[in-house]
Amino acid sequence: MGFLKQLDVDNFKSWRGKQVIGPFKRFNCIIGTNGSGKSNVMDALSFVMGERAATLRVKHTRDLIHGAHIGRPVSTTASVTMRYCDDNGEELNFCRSISGDSSEYRINGRQITLAKYTEELEKIGIVTKARNCLVFQGAVESIAMKNPKERTKMFERISQSLELSNDYDRRKEALQKA
């Protein structure tokens, strides 16, 4: 299985200019005092996977540019590159850059549409719409508060077995009626 090597950030949220987060190990733990930027690491990861602004704790995409939170953005652009090492040891670079509120997506430097980008992420097991890789602050409580039925549905959605399970329910119902 491949792994995330590092994130290259450029004027993204609390990182001014070009900076490197990582290199990561297979298991990583981020520690730091309140407000030191731990959640911003998850935001950088979500951002490069194509998440929309609201999930990244800002109103507009342009608010993600360093300094924008105090009304003083240092640039009109920002970017995050995810360096991913695949099963064969080859590096794959997924990059999202923003200019104001508009986003551009690149894989290994080649610009592509968000749909194609998402498709390529799915090939390495990252299903962005399932939001399977990230549990955001506050989400732990909401998961704990779910009833067993809701929790089962959530895991079915994450594991992409919801359609299979719906199909099974339909067949079970049909057989019970017969």
Ligand code: ATP
């Ligand atoms: P906690 O322990 O409270 O959850 P945290 O370590 O997760 O804190 P974050 O929420 O990741 O902290 O980071 C908050 C910091 O990020 C704040 O200090 C804020 O000033 C900074 N920040 C957020 N957006 C920007 C931005 N656009 N430019 C510069 N700094 C930013």
Ligand code: MG
């Ligand atoms: Mg936090």
